[in-house]
Amino acid sequence: MHDQYVLLRLAFLLATVTLATATLSAQSRQQPALGHRSAKILTVNGLTFKDLNQNGQLDKYEDWRLPTDERSRDLLTRxxxxxxxxxxxISDSRLKNEPSMFNPGAQRSxxxxxxxxxxxxxxxxxxxxxxxxxxxxxxxxxxxxxxxxxxxxxxxxxxxxxxxxxxxxxxxxxxxxxxxxxxxxxxxxxxxxxxxxxxxxxxxxxxxxxxxxxxxxxxxxxxxxxxxxxxxxxxxxxxxxxxxxxxxxxxxxxxxxxxxxxxxxxxxxxxxxxxxxxxxxxxxxxxxxxxxxxxxxxxxxxxxxxxxxxxxxxxxxxxxxxxxxxxxxxxxxxxxxxxxxxxxxxxxxxxxxxxxxxxxxxxxxxxxxxxxxxxxxxxxxxxxxxxxxxxxxxxxxxxxxxxxxxxxxxxxxxxxxxxxxxxxxxxxxxxxxxxxxxxxxxxxxxxxxxxxxxxxxxxxxxxxxxxxxxxxxxxxxxKFRERAEVALRKSIVLLRNDTKILPLKARTKVYFETYQKRYGAPASGPGIVFSGQDRSYPVEFVSTPEAADVILVWLTPSIQPLFLSDGSPLELSLSKCAVDVTYLNQLMAKKPTILAINYTSPWVIDEVYNDKTKGTIPGILATFGTTPDALLDIVTGKFKPTGKMPFTTPISEAAAKQQKEDVPGYREGAAYPLFKYDEGLSY
CATH class of the missing domain: 3.20.20.300 (Glycoside hydrolase, family 3, N-terminal domain)
Incomplete structure (x- = not known):
């Protein structure tokens, strides 16, 4: 009998301590700021709560002092x-006057x-x-x-x-x-x-x-x-x-x-x-x-x-x-x-x-x-x-x-x-x-x-x-943009720097062309020529490749867009990804070229970079979503490249087709890569 009394007494004391601890924990929680429009505010012991169901009393799910699980279970019963x-x-929201998947023909007004x-x-x-x-x-x-x-x-x-x-x-x-x-x-x-x-x-x-x-x-x-x-x-x-x-x-x-x-x-x-x-x-x-x-x-x-x-x-x-x-x-x-x-x-x-x-x-x-x-x-x-x-x-x-x-x-x-x-x-x-x-x-x-x-x-x-x-x-x-600018530069990878062409020396004459065509549209012709007049650079930008010492091409290939898929084979060669390979080769043959490639996929670039053309392309960089300013800061040496490749790029279309779908490129064997995972140079 005595043992039972002791056990009951211990259980009572434990319950009392637990309750006191819970009460202290609830009381120690600070009053949160309450945002409300239609709900009335309840005041209980000097603290305020939202009367979300507007019944005039504080229910458990409205009591911010209580644990999340207790509040959730109370609301579930209601x-x-x-x-x-x-x-x-979870549904898509709809906004008026905004072109969208629901109203693709909407015109801005x-x-x-x-x-x-x-x-x-x-x-x-x-x-x-x-x-x-x-x-x-x-x-x-x-x-x-x-x-x-x-x-x-x-x-x-x-x-x-x-x-x-x-x-x-x-x-x-x-x-x-x-x-x-x-x-x-x-x-x-x-x-x-x-x-x-x-x-x-x-x-x-x-x-x-x-x-x-x-x-x-x-x-x-x-x-x-x-x-x-x-x-x-x-x-x-x-x-x-x-x-x-x-x-x-x-x-x-x-x-x-x-x-x-x-x-x-x-x-x-x-x-x-x-x-x-x-x-x-x-x-x-x-x-x-x-x-x-x-x-x-x-x-x-x-x-x-x-x-x-x-x-x-x-x-x-x-x-x-x-x-x-x-x-x-x-x-x-x-x-x-x-x-x-x-x-x-x-x-x-x-x-x-x-x-x-x-x-x-x-x-x-x-x-x-x-x-x-x-x-x-x-x-x-x-x-x-x-x-x-x-x-x-x-x-x-x-x-x-x-x-x-x-x-x-x-x-x-x-x-x-x-x-x-x-x-x-x-x-x-x-x-x-x-x-x-x-x-x-x-x-x-x-x-x-x-x-x-x-x-x-x-x-x-x-x-x-x-x-x-x-x-x-x-x-x-x-402040946020400043930190993002650092990241934009750190994300760029230097892959080739033959003859130490980079960084470019001051007053080098540069023809800078950004080349991006829409998938499915004609890919022929040049891209956009960068004038560089909107800010100061240590190099001089020229309007023709003939007037340049160095050509800088920033290439953005485009694979078949996801939501335009039709079941046809997916290919990574540049000529299949909205790039005019003939034009590009003719351009890069005119002067020593720095080729920057924006990678959204592991592109196959053997149509422009191969044993015959390597001598005219001493510099190659990889970008993964960045800005012209960031790229130029790398090219001119204002910011040293530190990035590393996040994936392996296949050396040919055949290599891309023969790889195993679940095997990362760095484990596909020595014959697979052109650029390797984790590859990247600096100055």
Whole structure:
């Protein structure tokens, strides 16, 4: 009896200490700033809270002193099944007067670009897998008011490229609309990358240059070989995103560039999985911090378990590219950057459209693949965050499950582990699936809890609003641009410097031509001649190659654009990538030439650089999204080159075709490369 009393007494004391600790912890949390429009403010013991459901009392989910999990579970009990299902969709937003995939023919006018808060009907998607070619995937999207009020959407993708102030104004209007709804649940706004100089910006992959600071492309960040500067980039970009109300990024790609013909190589950090993992770590920590908070941008790392080993380079946006193959048995190599992202705390992971072939896993797209998402991602890799589908696996790219109905596809993908469905604004079919099988309700609740936790951790329930004037001051400010300028220069790689032609001596006469043609258009004729009159350089720019001592050509080839794919063979030779090889060879034969090449893919350059022409091309540089000023600072010696190649380039088209899709170029053998991974010179 005495022993029982002692045990009970100890249990009571432990409970008392635990309660006291929890109370002290709650009381020690500082009063956050509350941003509100329609919600009333409650005052409790001198502290203030938002009455989001406007019932006149402080509910657990409104109490910022409580742990995220407790708040999330309380709110979950207040949500209807319809609200939960709508919460699991993330749809593209629509802006008026902005040309887009929804309104490609729109003309810009003097009328400002604003959010579309119409009650428009849902725009249905094209069946991408039966329409080839398709210029741009069309997502399922609704007018914003209808999406929020009728479909219960609280996740949106912003793809428009507008000013910082316009973005901030739009974000605030959206949050005010959400706050006015019965539970006051805020929205989270997502975007693709917005901070990079890129030649391949496209709807659904990268917004490209914006009002934010402009840094090298992802390959360029990798080529810098400077992890500290990568972290600084991510931290600066984070500040710009938060300032305008963008709190989630569909980025970055942890895929490995093992298949040189894949059209998404330029979104990766290169072909070395270990290095890509190190870069990914810095990116996640720079955007999110050690853990999500009110100053974080939550990241969605993609495309699990890696999409770079796609058969013959074709992308799984299309049926002819749906197979991912592993002839080199290097499936596990793909996982290395994802392991790094998970360890760094990435908030979300996006599976790709591909279906694995020749592995132990079911041959269905990764969004339907329980072995990939549950056994591998959840159990083996220990990921506890959100699994966010890529855009359209239900309606457009249901590889391996084409015979299933829409409701059956939702059921299979839910059971596989998807928590958030991208590219769909209409919850009808998902709701049908859940109502047809009560066992799915548990999976829906699990998904909603994960999504709610992210919102609570980001502080959106306390203040989802931004200062519109501050957004203009912060985005792309002089200090941020200055650091980006350093990165643009550090990303450039010097590959050849025969006869020590670089750096160019002062007063050298230079003919500088930038050559970039649109894929599919006539590639003949010269590019644009650089005059250099807008700033001072130590060299003299001339208007003809005949008047020059040295020719500088900056070449930007162009592979077949992703969304114009038609299933024809993908080739990397310059003549197949919008380059007039005859013109280029004639130009470079006139004077000693420095050839700079902007690499979005591992180009094959043997048509212009071979045993016959090497004598006339003593200098070669690689760029990965940079500016003329940055290139000229390298060429003239104002900035010494330090960059290293993020991938191997094949010596010939035949080499590119014969390589194994899952094997990085540095492991393809001595006969494979022209320029090697990690190659790079300096002065």
């Amino acid at each position: 949500m209807s099944l319809e609200q939960k299902v709508g919460f699991m969709l 003097n009328e400002p670009i604003t959010a579309d808060f119409s009650e428009d009907d849902v725009v249905q998607p094209n069946n991408m897998f039966t329409r080839k070619p398709l210029a741009t995937p069309v997502m399922n999207v609704a007018g914003t008011t209808k999406g929020v009020t009728q479909f219960h959407l609280r996740h949106f993708i912003l793809r428009a490229n507008v000013s910082a102030r316009t973005t901030a104004e739009w974000a605030n209007k959206l949050q005010a609309l959400c706050e006015s709804q019965p539970l006051g649940i805020p929205a989270i706004i997502t975007s693709n990358p917005r901070n990079h100089v890129t030649a391949t910006a496209a709807m659904g992959t990268s917004v490209g240059k914006t009002a934010f600071s402009n840094w090298p492309g992802e390959l360029g960040l990798s080529a810098m070989r400077d992890l500290k500067l990568v972290r600084e980039f991510a931290d600066i970009a984070r500040q710009e995103w938060v300032a305008v109300g963008l709190r989630k990024g569909y980025m970055y790609m942890a895929d490995i560039a093992t298949e040189p013909r894949w059209q998404r190589v330029d979104g990766t950090f290169g072909e070395n999985a270990d290095w890509a993992g190190q870069v990914m770590t810095e990116v996640v920590l720079g955007f999110q911090g050690p853990k999500l908070g009110p100053a974080s941008v939550a990241l969605t790392t993609k495309h699990f378990p890696g999409g770079g080993a796609t058969k013959n380079g074709h992308d799984p946006h299309f049926e002819f590219g749906k197979q991912e193959v592993f002839p080199g048995s290097m499936f596990k190599n793909n996982l290395i950057p994802f392991r790094a992202a998970i360890k760094a705390g990435t908030s979300s992971i996006m599976p790709y459209y591909s279906m694995p072939v020749g592995t132990k896993y079911e041959e269905v797209a990764y969004a339907y693949n329980k072995g990939i998402l549950q056994d591998l991602l959840r159990k083996e890799l220990g990921f506890t965050g959100i699994i966010n589908s890529d855009t359209g696996p239900i309606d457009m790219m249901p590889w391996g499950v084409e015979s299933l109905s829409l409701t059956e596809r939702y059921k299979k993908s839910l059971e596989a582990g998807v928590n958030l469905y991208s590219g769909n604004a209409n919850p009808v079919k998902l709701l049908e699936a859940v109502k047809s099988d009560q066992g799915l309700v548990t999976l829906v609740d699990d998904s909603v809890l994960r999504l709610l936790r992210e919102k609570f951790d980001l502080g959106l329930f306390e203040n989802p609003y931004v200062d519109e004037e501050a957004a203009e001051r912060i985005a792309g400010n002089a």
